[in-house]
Amino acid sequence: MSLLPSGEPRPRYDLERLLAVAVQVFIERGYDATSMHDVSAASGLSKSSLYHHVTSKEQLLRLALERALEPLLASTEEPEALHGRAIDRLRHLVRRDVQVLAEQLPYVTLLLRVHGNTETERWALDQRRRFDRIVAGLVQQAVDEGDVRPDVDARTTARLVFGVVNSLVEWYRPGSDRTPAQLADQVEQLVLRGITA
Secondary structure, rough: OOOOOOOEOOOOOOOHHHHHHHHHHHHHHHHOOOOOOHHHHHHHOOOOHHHOOOOOOOHHHHHHHHHHHHHHHHHHHHHHHHHHOHHHHHHHHHHHHHHHHOHHHHHHHHHOOOOOOOOOHHHHHHHHHHHHHHHHHHHHHHHHOEHHHHHHHOHHHHHHHHHHHHHHOOOOOOOOOOHHHHHHHHHHHHHHHOOOO
């Protein structure tokens, strides 16, 4: 059994655990300022052991960002997001976004902090813009259907609505006094009430 310098047993790592550690280091230090040496030190794995799991720091980033983006984008393909009045579809996306954020909190936090300095970051920003366009289209459709006030700008409203949702990463912690469903209720009522006709 391999031991850490402290004499404690070295933890066994699979890709899931390694990814969780890497994400925490990326959040704390910033992706650009993090080296594979930093990930190695935080995980207790040697650099050669890291490369057994991944080929690069950027691959770790891509895997982490996929954790946030895949369920977010998948929510736009759910039946509740595709059928019915646009305002109801928008409500569904707000609720699902809160749920994804709560379930994938470190990964969403990382997603919201990427700057576009690497190919992977630019890919992630493109995916976020794609989501924004879908939401803006729903807002505009809800305006056209008479459920959202006609004086709102669809793109600005989409950004503001999901800006509120994304701000949850700053203070929400799993196990807090509010469940994701309760948070979704509050966000839906407070934010969408302000734009409905």
